[in-house]
Amino acid sequence: MTPQTMPATDAYLGLRAFADELARCGLEHACTSPGSRSTPLVLSLAREPGIRSTSHIDERCGSFFALGLAKATGRPVALACTSGTAAANYAPAVHEAHEARVPLLVLTADRPPELREIGAGQTIDQVKLYGSAAKWYLEVDDQPATPERMRWLRQLACRAYWTALEGRPGPVHLNFALREPLVLDEPLPAEEPGGGGRAGGRPWVTRPRAQPVAGPVVVDGLRAALEANPRAVMVAGRSERDPGLGEVLATLADQLALPLLAEPLSGARRGRAAIAHYDALLRDGDFAAAHAPDLVLRFGDLPTSKPLRQWLHGLDALQIAFDAETAWQDPAGRVGTIVTADPRALAPKKPRKDRDWLNTWRGADHAAADAIARTLGDLSEPRVAAELGVRLPPDATLVVASSMPVRDVETFFPARDAPPRVLSNRGANGIDGTVSTAFGVAAAGGATVLLIGDVALAHDIGGLLAARRLGLPLVIVLLNNDGGGIFHFLPVEREGADFEEHVATPHGLDFAHAAALYGLGHERIASPEALRAALDGALASHGATILEVRTDRAENVALHRRVWEAVAGSVRSGA
Numbered sequence: 001m002t003p004q005t006m007p008a009t010d011a012y013l014g015l016r017a018f019a020d021e022l023a024r025c026g027l028e029h030a031c032t033s034p035g036s037r038s039t040p041l042v043l044s045l046a047r048e049p050g051i052r053s054t055s056h057i058d059e060r061c062g063s064f065f066a067l068g069l070a071k072a073t074g075r076p077v078a079l080a081c082t083s084g085t086a087a088a089n090y091a092p093a094v095h096e097a098h099e100a101r102v103p104l105l106v107l108t109a110d111r112p113p114e115l116r117e118i119g120a121g122q123t124i125d126q127v128k129l130y131g132s133a134a135k136w137y138l139e140v141d142d143q144p145a146t147p148e149r150m151r152w153l154r155q156l157a158c159r160a161y162w163t164a165l166e167g168r169p170g171p172v173h174l175n176f177a178l179r180e181p182l183v184l185d186e187p188l189p190a191e192e193p194g195g196g197g198r199a200g201g202r203p204w205v206t207r208p209r210a211q212p213v214a215g216p217v218v219v220d221g222l223r224a225a226l227e228a229n230p231r232a233v234m235v236a237g238r239s240e241r242d243p244g245l246g247e248v249l250a251t252l253a254d255q256l257a258l259p260l261l262a263e264p265l266s267g268a269r270r271g272r273a274a275i276a277h278y279d280a281l282l283r284d285g286d287f288a289a290a291h292a293p294d295l296v297l298r299f300g301d302l303p304t305s306k307p308l309r310q311w312l313h314g315l316d317a318l319q320i321a322f323d324a325e326t327a328w329q330d331p332a333g334r335v336g337t338i339v340t341a342d343p344r345a346l347a348p349k350k351p352r353k354d355r356d357w358l359n360t361w362r363g364a365d366h367a368a369a370d371a372i373a374r375t376l377g378d379l380s381e382p383r384v385a386a387e388l389g390v391r392l393p394p395d396a397t398l399v400v401a402s403s404m405p406v407r408d409v410e411t412f413f414p415a416r417d418a419p420p421r422v423l424s425n426r427g428a429n430g431i432d433g434t435v436s437t438a439f440g441v442a443a444a445g446g447a448t449v450l451l452i453g454d455v456a457l458a459h460d461i462g463g464l465l466a467a468r469r470l471g472l473p474l475v476i477v478l479l480n481n482d483g484g485g486i487f488h489f490l491p492v493e494r495e496g497a498d499f500e501e502h503v504a505t506p507h508g509l510d511f512a513h514a515a516a517l518y519g520l521g522h523e524r525i526a527s528p529e530a531l532r533a534a535l536d537g538a539l540a541s542h543g544a545t546i547l548e549v550r551t552d553r554a555e556n557v558a559l560h561r562r563v564w565e566a567v568a569g570s571v572r573s574g575a
């Protein structure tokens with residue numbers, strides 16, 4: 001019965017080696033949550049000098065914070081919590097991380113086997129708790145700190161870290177069975193059984209990431225496809241782990257003289273080939289049919305725009321997906337070829353001379369931009385998205401919530417040189433955890449702005465605690481239409497009072513009180529000029545603040561419809 005009499009020293013020696021090894025691999029951040037069973041795990045991470053640990057009372061907030069940090073940095077972030085429903089509260093973020101391919105190390109404390117299913121407190125079945133959302137799962141038992149054990153734990157840390165990152169990135173879940181005593185009786189010896197990690201700070205196991213290389217056959221094939229199909233388009237969606245890709249695609253599209261239909265989440269809405277207003281343009285059936293391409297090159301995830309998706313789904317054209325992470329984003333089964341090649345390999349020796357096809361698109365895009373500018377008028381939800389697109393500095397990061405914010409940013413963000421980085425939780429499209437995700441992004445450094453609806457803010461109101469407890473700066477631009485405005489675009493809107501109560505869900509919350517509770521600034525914004533001034537002021541102040549814009553759900557739908565009509569009209573009169 002050695003395990004039951006084992007002193008806490010053994011667990012702490014093992015977890016210190018584990019945390020040290022994570023830091024050697026490149027892990028910089030851990031997000032801890034409080035509890036008793038998790039004490040050795042949490043303290044070992046917090047005391048590792050190479051890791052910055054932040055503390056989170058609510059595990060759901062903590063896990064979305066980790067997700068935001070991992071998105072912003074492209075590196076795995078560790079999470080550690082106690083047993084029971086604490087671990088279950090990680091589930092939404094773990095699912096989002098799986099769907100969006102974000103590397104996370106989920107470390108949960110658990111009771112040892114002899115205390116499971118026997119009425120011990122705070123115990124649920126944590127075995128494979130996240131199901132197929134975890135890329136890899138392992139039970140980690142409690143063992144004496146022998147040299148063999150230390151070596152195994154160091155290897156385990158490396159394996160968890162590299163597994164989260166390699167191939168299709170995602171969350172790895174290690175469930176640590178921990179026995180009492182959970183606290184040290186004496187200081188931990190500096191010496192490690194077996195002598196510690198490798199010399200020079202190297203990880204126990206290094207695993208250089210394989211770069212996707214395109215063989216000449218693949219590149220020749222792609223070039224031939226482009227040659228044979230000059231009426232081609234490029235479509236770019238979310239691609240977080242390659243922040244430089246947006247610029248590469250913009251340059252490539254310009255060289256190939258191909259229209260680049262890029263969602264702002266791709267970072268590619270820039271340069272001379274960008275078509276910023278494809279969402280509004282493709283709502284016009286005649287425009288969509290007349291501009292059907294012979295070839296589609298897809299990069300990153302499928303953009304959010306429904307008209308774009310429907311157009312792509314209906315095309316008979318050859319569609320080639322550049323999909324370095326095997327995401328298989330093709331619900332309509334239209335993609336004929338998936339390549340892992342780096343798009344940089346497609347750069348032509350000389351830029352294409354014939355720019356007629358691109359110019360047709362550019363003309364329509366300019367006309368659409370003018371029509372939108374004429375229609376938007378005063379402060380409205382689309383106007384806020386458009387203002388952010390113009391106003392945010394290139395080194396800022398914009399986090400956009402699901403629902404209308406991500407759609408309005410896609411529809412109304414202009415193409416511009418050096419746009420801000422745009423991030424969003426678009427794996428599972430949840431409105432949960434958005435505030436925490438944005439604070440996680442802010443923790444990676446740099447000015448961060450969150451564009452969010454009122455329901456999404458209410459959903460993660462506890463995430464605001466990061467402003468007070470962690471002192472992190474964040475500018476929250478709140479579009480408050482007192483409910484889910486997106487549902488007014490759907491047929492369910494006809495269902496009257498039941499729709500209002502159960503689908504639109506108005507709440508009447510005064511968010512000034514939330515701001516006061518959590519120590520954020522709060523300002524009501526009533527005009528585009530006031531928005532610009534408040535945005536500049538809030539960014540300069542390096543504090544956390546809510547800039548609230550009140551809108552009306554029904555008017556918002558009407559405005560969107562007016563914009564779509566104006567864009568369709570502009571295309572027809574230009575044709």
Ligand SMILES: Cc1ncc(C[n+]2csc(CCOP(=O)(O)OP(=O)(O)O)c2C)c(N)n1
Nearest residue numbers: 403404430431453454455456483484485486
């Ligand atoms: C966790 C979760 N629950 C429910 C939904 C369904 N849903 C999608 S949009 C939405 C309303 C969002 O309202 P708000 O944040 O105010 O944005 P608006 O629609 O007003 O732009 C809801 C409930 C979801 N996406 N995620």
Ligand SMILES: [Mg+2]
Nearest residue numbers: 453454483485
């Ligand atoms: Mg709303």
